[in-house]
Amino acid sequence: MAEHPAYPVGLRLSGRRVVVLGGGQVAQRRLPALIAAGADITLVSPQATPSVEAMADAGEITWVRRPYQDGDLGEAWYALIATSDPAANTAASAEAERHRVWCVRSDDADQATAWTPATGHSEGVTVAVLTTDARGRDPRHTAAIRDAVVEGLRDGTLVAPHHRTRTPGVALVGGGPGDPDLITVRGRRLLAAADVVIADRLGPRDLLAELPPHVEVIDAAKIPYGRYMAQEAINNALIEHAKQGKSVVRLKGGDPYVFGRGMEEVQALAEAGIPCTVVPGISSSISVPSAAGIPVTHRGVAHEFTVVSGHVAPDDERSLADWPSLAKLTGTLVVLMGVDKIGKIAETLVAHGKSPETPVALVQEGTTAAQRRVDATLATVAEVVRAEEVKPPAVIVIGEVVNVGPSAAP
Template structure:
């Protein structure tokens, strides 16, 4: 192979569904490569005396056949593709020689130059597979291949690399959870749908920085400024979603956190369903977990809290509209996470204390969590109302009640 070392590899995609593939060696290399071969539908035979726990689990699940023995001549008979990845040099050489004799495409983890095939750095985005190889006069550099792959895939996912779809798109609405505020915490799928949208109807608490990245032709509608007043706001949002979808537009409803965690996402999905409009729900990272985490607070911790409860605090405990059993919550030993509760925290703290929760229970208020403006104010149930007022805590803020507040590291992690 030395005389061909300066020649570029010829790129090709192997269709291995139902075809015999032999993997020699059950270590870390096999563990990394097997999932893609399984996904390709290959008929996989693993030849190895031992295997990692993950590889063994694949065999136990019936995804591969495992012959628990060393390589033997003839193992590559009728094989389309072979991966040689053992720590036995003699076995690697023998298997490679058999692959050469039988004209079997063969990858070697120990000696790429002795192989007849190379495994590219691959990534996928919406049905597109990106495969990158570096070769030639400067030699193979897998790390450079991986870096190029990552840049391309990320560009396809976030829309910074234009890849227009030359097909008719189906109009509809995607309810996208934007996460707690940091634009990097939106899901990959959510960011891709944003890049493909014709219309974006955005919440005030959504990741606003992402709106600056949208192409000029995208219409951005501020849901907080849709007319008809506070009482009719949700109906107006529903009407806007329906109107633009019926006009043949790809619409993204960008919401803070997760659409179905106090996000009224189901109301919007029901309104769309009633009009026969396709709706896709893209879950988001809920602020109920991510914001405490960004402030160094685990909502559960071994030996401290075995459960956490997320509660909407927009209605006071003594309000007849409240659906929350505050007496039951006060008896719980785990963590309480309150959303939309800044202006009701005094009444909530009093209710919890009245029903038996200790006044000394630690409380943390995390304002604008995961953003550059994040700040944390600590108190107890007995002092939280006074502390929140004195410190000028304002929405959006997540309030954490429980012993986990005192568990975190001495120095809280950075917000972004």
């Protein structure tokens, strides 16, 4: 038997009797998948790990609290033998053979009639890896292959085309702060399957170079506006391409709903009857400070953080921020899109009670190879920004947390 490879097959165990002998670590690892498969599971073991016991308490398995006895595998479709008693394992294996029950043995795979593959899952696909050569089985090798395949499916580097008709629509994907490795797994997978990508300049640009040649990449900043406002033109482009039956990804920097006008795009698509999937992204408001060694909260220093848009000055009638109240907060203030307004912002905060010596850090091009950090105080930040030629995009962190991290200025 050992000279022949195992025949791979998927067992449909829903509602069918499965017997697990032994309640230790092997059972603890294997039981969740059997539960997920809907199997009717009986565990036979005098003892069990706390996690296995919790499964029994929750009613997910039936626990018979005693050692294995001949006849325990009766009416079973599948058995997992994983006790610490070699004699019991051998006896149970023999019973499985008599009753033609497919049986996995944790202590001696050569005496088993079935092997458990290294498995992983990715959006409706189960990847199962078995070593074909019984004499050279290496569970670490099969697990490594499993991990490589699953990771490739999840991050989009391993793309298998769908041969059934896809439903056209738009995915609004938050690309994260800039580093291509910080996009979500789902976002990267949708990006890899797109026909059209409409990208912001703040999205992770390196990901666009990985797209197949047939994918149409549109720079949102270069969409002809004509009589439309910029956002309206982007909305129309999304609708137009989706109505052509294409899979469209709107790739945005950070998170679509954090100063990203994502809801405006979702509303426009809904009005046009276009299905839309929203994929959250890592907001630069927390990730960029983190990349620069700044925690937005820290025990004993800041119990809150507030994120505010600085794209309009505090004295601009269009501003919706309550700057006098923000000045009274004791936590961290994170300002996005505020580089060219930081002088007026600092002046307003100081005027309403913030100490001029409050630390300020500006992190430009955060999480990318061009990242740099510039430190100042509210009193000096306007001059420092001019002298250091700090340019957008930059995240501004105001508060004592600036002096907490390992990268803080001396």
